[in-house]
Amino acid sequence: MQVPANSETFEKVEATKSYLDSHYSNLMREVEERRERRRVLQEKLSEAGLTPEQQRNYMEELGRQESQALRQRRQQLxxxxxxxxxxIGRGAFGEVRVVRKKDTGEIYAMKKLKKSEMVKMGQVQHVKAERNLMAAASCPWVVQLDFSFRDEIYLYLVMEYVPGGDMMNLLMKKEVLSEDEVRFYMAECVMAVEAVHNMGYLHRDLKPDxxxxxxxxxIKLSDFGLATTGNEDKV
Known part of the structure; x- marks a missing residue:
């Protein structure tokens, strides 16, 4: 007799499926992007009138740089x-902190999420969607995910740090924006939302914060905890 899965088991199964789908999708995207970079470089080198040997040296250097970057990305942080x-922020099951990567000195924003709370509150799929969206983003309108890793208790999302604060802080500071400022920010908001929609997601939590x-x-859009592809039963 089949034993019905409880909600925690279901969340873990769905999380595993989501991870595998995202993993293989990202692999295919990386292969296509690498192929396109090589094609573009080959065209530029041909147009520059370089000798075949010079072109080959440039292509080999590109291969070395890409391999080194791939090794760095795959290292277990x-x-x-x-x-x-x-x-710089606290949420229902985690916090966001400014961090510095020790080997490079680069500054990031790290979101620290407690896994047991994510499961208990049924938020695993939302967190996965947030991670997948930021990892796939390659536009200036969305906060980029640079690294993600986990330990026994927490999931860590390491994102680009955006130092200018948020729109809520700006509104509180200025109280009233000029018409030109409103037009500018609204135009950028429209472009940011369009970029998310073009990626196949709905943000569902647009607000100044x-x-x-x-x-x-x-403008950069952040906090994709409620984002969805729109394919779920309830949107």
């Missing part, structure tokens, strides 16, 4: 690889 700095501002003054 751990919490000790980062220096903990300032806490989730509109980050870069140091150049442009």
């Amino acid at each position: 751990k919490l000790n690889d980062f220096e903990m700095l300032t806490v 989730n509109l980050l501002i870069t140091k150049q003054g442009h």
Whole structure:
């Protein structure tokens, strides 16, 4: 007799399926992107009038650089690889902290999520969607996911750090935006939402707190915890 799976088991099965789907999808995308980079470089080298030997040397150098970058991405990170700095946000089952990667000195925003709370609150699929969306994003309108790893208790999402604060802070500081500022930010919001839709997702949590501002003054969408592909039973 088949024993019905409880909600925790179901969440774990769905999380595993989602991980495998995302993993193989990302592998295929990486292969296609690498092939396209090589094609474009080959065209540029041919147009530059280089000799076949010079072209071959450039292509070999590209291969070495890509292999090195791939090895760095595949290395298993751990919490000790980062220096903990300032806490910049707290949520239902985690926190966001500014961190510094020790080997490069680069600054990131790290979201730390307690796995048991994610399962208990039925949020595994939402977190997976958030991770997959940010990992797949290759546009200036979405906060990028640079690394993700986990330990026995937590899942860690290491994202680009956007230092300009968010739209809520800007509104509280200025109280009233000029018409030109409103037009500018609304236009960028439309482009950001369109970029997410083009990736096959719905954000579903648009608000000033989730509109980050870069140091150049442009918008980036963040917090995709409620994002969905729109294929679920309930949207």
